Amino acid sequence: YKVAVYHKCSAAHDRAARVESANSVRRLPDGSWYADNFDGVGFIDALKANGHQIAGRRILQVGAGGAGASLAYCLAEAGADEIRLTDIDTVRAGKLAALVGRAFPKCRIQVGEAEPSGMHMAINATPVGMHAGDPLPLDVSRLTPDMTVVDIIMEPAETALLRAAKGIGCRVQPGRPMMDFQVRAMSEFFDIEGKDRGHG
Incomplete structure (x- = not known):
């Protein structure tokens, strides 16, 4: 489903766009989806x-x-x-x-x-x-x-x-x-540690 998922997104990193394939997507503040490929x-x-x-x-x-x-x-x-x-x-x-x-x-x-x-x-x-x-x-x-x-x-x-x-x-x-390094990159993409999230 990587190609199908990519085409559901409104924006993408260049590395996803050039192969028209996504293995990670996240929702942006405006509700749209952003694709990447790791x-x-x-x-x-x-x-x-x-x-x-x-x-x-x-x-x-x-x-x-x-x-x-x-x-x-x-x-x-x-x-x-x-x-x-x-x-x-x-x-x-x-x-x-x-x-x-x-x-x-x-x-x-x-x-x-x-x-x-x-x-x-x-x-x-x-x-x-x-x-x-x-x-x-x-x-x-x-x-x-x-x-x-x-x-x-x-x-x-x-x-x-x-x-x-x-x-x-x-x-x-x-x-x-x-795969190990993909997971590391994906964790940053999804901000697993909450570094870029607002608190309070």
């Missing part, structure tokens, strides 16, 4: 907190759906030098690449194959890997120990992709930190 925020903050560099890096991203769209924009915004985007829906991937490229022209983004040759980081932003027997989302035979591999899937905590990457010697990051 998929990319949580992802980027989690990477940075764990010492993973984004600026100047070449990144393979598999998945151009709802979460993937948010990630691609935020990776470009964070200074990624190049994004190789792949999705089973090549039309969707092409549209996203064009939109991100227009918004962040310093980032070279293009649609390519799900193989990480020449990349610093490989990201799985698809549901592939949630179930036993799922195929690997990218060509792990092209991974090298100097690469970082990230999977946004939270369950299982260690996907087959991450196990394969660890076996090669790659740095890895699972999906849970992304």
